[in-house]
Amino acid sequence: MNLHEYQGKTILKSFGVSIQEGLVADSAESAYEAALHLTEKTGTEWFVLKAQIHAGGRGKGIVTETGSHGVVLAKGIDKVKDVASGILGGHLVTAQTSAQGKLVNKVLVAQDVYYPGESEIEEFYVSVLLDRSSGKNIIMYSPEGGMDIEAVAENTPDLIYTETIDPGVGLQAFQARRIAFNLGLTGMAYKQMSKFIFKLYDAYVGCDASMFEINPVLKTSDNKIIAVDSKVSLDENALYRHPDYADMRDKSEEDPTELEADEIGLSYVNLDGNVGCMVNGAGLAMATMDIIKLSGGEPANFLDVGGTADAARVEQAFRIILKDKAVKAILVNIFGGIVRCDRVAQGVVDAYKNMGNIDVPIIVRLQGTNATEAKKLIDESGLEVTSVILLQEAADAVAAVVA
Amino acid sequence: MSVLVNKDSKIIVQGFTGSEGTFHAGQMIDYGTNVVGGVTPGKGGQTHLGKPVFNTVQDAVKETGADVSILFVPPAFAADAILEAADGGIKVIICITEGIPVADMVGVKHYIDQRDCTLIGPNCPGVMTAGEAKVGIMPGFIFKPGTVGIISKSGTLTYEAVDQCTKAGLGQTTAIGIGGDPIIGTTTLDAVKLLMADDDTKGIVMIGEIGGDLEVNAARWIKEHGTKPVVGFIAGVTAPKGRTMGHAGAIVSGEDETAEAKKRVMRECGIHVVDSPAHIGSKMAELIG
Numbered sequence A: 001m002n003l004h005e006y007q008g009k010t011i012l013k014s015f016g017v018s019i020q021e022g023l024v025a026d027s028a029e030s031a032y033e034a035a036l037h038l039t040e041k042t043g044t045e046w047f048v049l050k051a052q053i054h055a056g057g058r059g060k061g062i063v064t065e066t067g068s069h070g071v072v073l074a075k076g077i078d079k080v081k082d083v084a085s086g087i088l089g090g091h092l093v094t095a096q097t098s099a100q101g102k103l104v105n106k107v108l109v110a111q112d113v114y115y116p117g118e119s120e121i122e123e124f125y126v127s128v129l130l131d132r133s134s135g136k137n138i139i140m141y142s143p144e145g146g147m148d149i150e151a152v153a154e155n156t157p158d159l160i161y162t163e164t165i166d167p168g169v170g171l172q173a174f175q176a177r178r179i180a181f182n183l184g185l186t187g188m189a190y191k192q193m194s195k196f197i198f199k200l201y202d203a204y205v206g207c208d209a210s211m212f213e214i215n216p217v218l219k220t221s222d223n224k225i226i227a228v229d230s231k232v233s234l235d236e237n238a239l240y241r242h243p244d245y246a247d248m249r250d251k252s253e254e255d256p257t258e259l260e261a262d263e264i265g266l267s268y269v270n271l272d273g274n275v276g277c278m279v280n281g282a283g284l285a286m287a288t289m290d291i292i293k294l295s296g297g298e299p300a301n302f303l304d305v306g307g308t309a310d311a312a313r314v315e316q317a318f319r320i321i322l323k324d325k326a327v328k329a330i331l332v333n334i335f336g337g338i339v340r341c342d343r344v345a346q347g348v349v350d351a352y353k354n355m356g357n358i359d360v361p362i363i364v365r366l367q368g369t370n371a372t373e374a375k376k377l378i379d380e381s382g383l384e385v386t387s388v389i390l391l392q393e394a395a396d397a398v399a400a401v402v403a
Numbered sequence B: 001m002s003v004l005v006n007k008d009s010k011i012i013v014q015g016f017t018g019s020e021g022t023f024h025a026g027q028m029i030d031y032g033t034n035v036v037g038g039v040t041p042g043k044g045g046q047t048h049l050g051k052p053v054f055n056t057v058q059d060a061v062k063e064t065g066a067d068v069s070i071l072f073v074p075p076a077f078a079a080d081a082i083l084e085a086a087d088g089g090i091k092v093i094i095c096i097t098e099g100i101p102v103a104d105m106v107g108v109k110h111y112i113d114q115r116d117c118t119l120i121g122p123n124c125p126g127v128m129t130a131g132e133a134k135v136g137i138m139p140g141f142i143f144k145p146g147t148v149g150i151i152s153k154s155g156t157l158t159y160e161a162v163d164q165c166t167k168a169g170l171g172q173t174t175a176i177g178i179g180g181d182p183i184i185g186t187t188t189l190d191a192v193k194l195l196m197a198d199d200d201t202k203g204i205v206m207i208g209e210i211g212g213d214l215e216v217n218a219a220r221w222i223k224e225h226g227t228k229p230v231v232g233f234i235a236g237v238t239a240p241k242g243r244t245m246g247h248a249g250a251i252v253s254g255e256d257e258t259a260e261a262k263k264r265v266m267r268e269c270g271i272h273v274v275d276s277p278a279h280i281g282s283k284m285a286e287l288i289g
Helices: A005-014 A028-042 A077-087 A149-155 A173-182 A187-206 A236-241 A256-263 A282-294 A311-322 A341-355 A371-379 A391-402 B019-031 B057-064 B075-087 B102-113 B155-167 B188-196 B214-225 B259-268 B277-288
Strands: A022-025 A047-051 A071-074 A091-093 A107-111 A122-131 A136-142 A161-164 A209-219 A225-227 A231-234 A267-270 A275-279 A301-304 A329-336 A362-368 A385-388 B011-014 B035-039 B051-054 B068-071 B092-095 B118-120 B126-129 B133-136 B145-152 B172-177 B203-209 B230-235
Touching (some): A005 A022, A028 A047, A028 A077, A028 A107, A071 A077, A077 A107, A122 A149, A122 A187, A136 B102, A187 A225, A236 B102, A256 A311, A275 A282, A275 A311, A282 A329, A282 A391, A329 B155, A341 A362, A341 A371, A341 A385, A371 A385, B011 B075, B068 B133, B075 B092, B075 B102, B145 B155, B155 B203, B155 B230, B155 B277, B203 B214, B214 B259, B230 B259
Parallel strands (some): A275 A301, A329 A362, B011 B068, B092 B118, B145 B203
Antiparallel strands (some): A022 A107, A122 A136, A122 A209, A136 A161, A209 A225, A209 A231, B126 B133, B126 B172
16 A cells, blocks of 8 residues: 555654654645744744655656646745645646646645755665565665666666565664665764664564655755655555554545445456456456457456356446446456356346446356356357357457457 | 375364365365364364364374364464464465465564475465365366476466366376465475476476566576476566556566566576467477377
8 A cells, every 4th residue: 555755754753763844735725834833843944845646756747737846845934825836736747647647635845954054965765675585674775865766776786785684683783884884974974874774674564564765865964864755655464453554545546446446345457458357366367368468459457356256246347347438348257166157157147137238248258167057058148248168269259359 | 196285195274163264174175185173273172074173283283193284364363373383393384365464474484484394375276186185275176187287376377277287188286376475485486396306297387477586586497407398377468567466466566577578588498488378288288298
């Protein structure tokens, strides 16, 4: 589950990670109030206003309606309302969003941390994530902060370092020291960075995160180390341990059809193609999408109906798939192991009759327990449904429909 | 011969008396699998499906000599149940449970790696040796004792491969569902090594999907050490980058995790990669039929 920057920072702060302070606002007026509070709390006189959307590249991104960037510095309290108005309610288009962009409902009003002082300001990159190959958490970091880390990896791979955390003993002090030294820090800033890394890793473990990306981590001109941005993803399977984090889910960031599917327990991903599919099992569902492509079509979705495929379930799945007007045909692909194919076939027939107005061809491939009975049931139903048993037959039927 | 489980395996079921455990243990027993008992804390001393129930894995091992355990335990308790099995002396631990927190599995993998036991899964359909032992949720009737070993991250896609090999007249030795989570016990490579060393297995079907590097690691080993033909399939050529496709581990995070990239490496390593999952059985028949 992806979080907004302000939500990620709330979690970081609760674990003692030092952050760029800020307050979230949903109107120009409340942004102004937030700025006032922030001055009281931190003494800051300038403010950074940041659009809260689930996508990177906000700084360079443009709000379609106003031409404003997604991250803007307001040099004084009198500028805050205007800056907020330029961001809130508009659609922010960045390198990571679609061409339509994302509607900005909230803006984070944050303190200015790039103030001049005794030493030079520096930006670093720090992330914490799972290394799937070793099954261990790693801290990945670079002195090249504040920029696209994939570009750094491409151009100067020797400037990306990793520390692997031993699950038996956890993060060790020597590792935190090594990180601080590799980032070129000394004195007070070095100590602060060691501390920062420890708190950050504590937070990662403590909130059951699946990814932390802090870019940039800032060394201020007075040698503080703080998280200026936060990209935090939480492990959805662990949310039962953190009911307060579960409430942080922003459903407005999700595709409405995917959200609807999720609420009825269907695993669904919306795609751009013209052939819908409904499958039991995630692997077979991906393989079915690939078959659609090999047959000359383009998959319109991923949909795993799971272990039960009765009439009610099939109908729900059909309704979800048909919300996409680009769908020109539907392929149902069920391998009945424990599930009996004739029951699924009955489900398809009932759902078809209930819905009444399905005007795209449906190809049903049922294999496994009682596959022959299932085919007979569909063939004799008199419906406009093509029934096949072998996977290759399904592929051929799709090819015939899209040709 | 076969790998991991056979007719002599002594199998216990953790989460025996729950609805999933009851249903699938019943199916396993019907197939003729040697289920010797089960574990449900607090229900020790009872009898379920005609088999004894124990409070702890330790008790079950002591009383029955069990060496294999299958877990139908809810995700919040599954990591603990795996550790209990390992601590209790079980040699092959098969975890069906889907949805275990990743942080739990980081600890489990670390623990298991230091002990003399094998973990299969989690989030897998189990292991099945045709005609001998069904230790999982795979449908028994599609199997036929034969010569193909099958490795897969996915449930129904495994059934597809099994069914095609049966219809091609080849049959199976053992099908290993390794699971679709980001952290799993037995990797594709571990499973390949087992099947390469099994005399009855004449060919191997290796089914993977987007995400991670398991198939690539196995392919590189096969290039150097492989002694049998391997048919490969990778699901998810059409999957968009950065989206999780059903399985928690099925997500493309980098260029080398795409289906195309994996297939390219597998082909370079001499694996017979099919683009359509409909051709797995026929390709294998062409090679060893």
